[in-house]
Amino acid sequence: MVGEVLVGLNCRSGRLYVDGTVGEGGHAAAILDRIGPEGELWGLDRDPNALQAAATRLAHHTSKFQLFQRSYAQLGELLAAARRPGAAGILLDLGLSSWQLQESQRGFSFTGDEPLDMRFNPEEPGPTAATWLNRALETELERIFREYGEEHRARRIARLVVQERRRRPFQTTRQLVKLLEQALGPGGRRGRLHPATRVFQALRIAVNLELDELTTFLTHAPAWLEPGGRLVVISYHSLEDRLVKQGMAGWDRTGVMARLTRKPLTPAAAEVQANPRARSAKLRIAEKIAH
Ligand SMILES: C[S@@+](CC[C@H](N)C(=O)[O-])C[C@H]1O[C@@H](n2cnc3c(N)ncnc32)[C@H](O)[C@@H]1O
8 A cells, every 4th residue: 555655644855754663675666766865764673684685675875774673663763863853754554574574483384383483572671472372371262362362262262272282282382283173173263254254363472462562552643643643543453443534533623643544545456466465454544633
């Protein structure tokens, strides 16, 4: 949704834009093209490999850009350190990149056999998905599968995880996928979804504290924008989209930021055809009110 992002950010030359989830730099490259040599871009990502890829991709750009291995929730620290009052636009394109899903070998995908890690930043000391599965209380497993995976068989799956880990602690994606396939059987497939889809989503959200990061960001985002500055958020599942929608509605009510999208923008059919993962994307825009 590059076109929508550029319009949503209202990119102008001579201003600072922040891509809070720079990934491999696809959106960042388009922003740099638009803001020209007078503009400036900061790209943040938790994943050191994503930042390397972004650095290579953006290397030929003449506009100023800097990359930071930080969470977007830490943007305030970067602005303070650089003595910048705020950005003219901030973009969040949430979730994980195609590279992380298909090539990182960190266990985001349930199609192969990979170590069950799932951390966006494998250098962070936090637990891997395997450690988390092997240690969490059964009630906590159930809560996470239900809340973050919206999985209605959460209790049953939590019980089976506890039984399995007593026998053999979790190490790989295949071990978890096999358990889920056996437990949920052929009827485990809900619609087009593989039975592991919801559990994998829940684990990833829990391991990376994704909803906490987004909540922290939404608490501070208006303060990190200059008057008239724009926030564009693309989310891929209802838990994230709900937080963004509620945050923007609250700002709109209290006169902090104007919500520019009452209904989210969604990708055109051609984009979904070219990239099926885009099918669930929802893009929302808000603008900081200039008092
Ligand atoms: C969908 S991809 C972004 C793709 C990017 N817009 C592009 O055009 O290449 C999401 C990225 O967000 C990163 N990410 C997830 N949570 C983050 C956080 N709290 N702070 C910074 N980056 C985060 C992931 O590591 C991943 O690289």
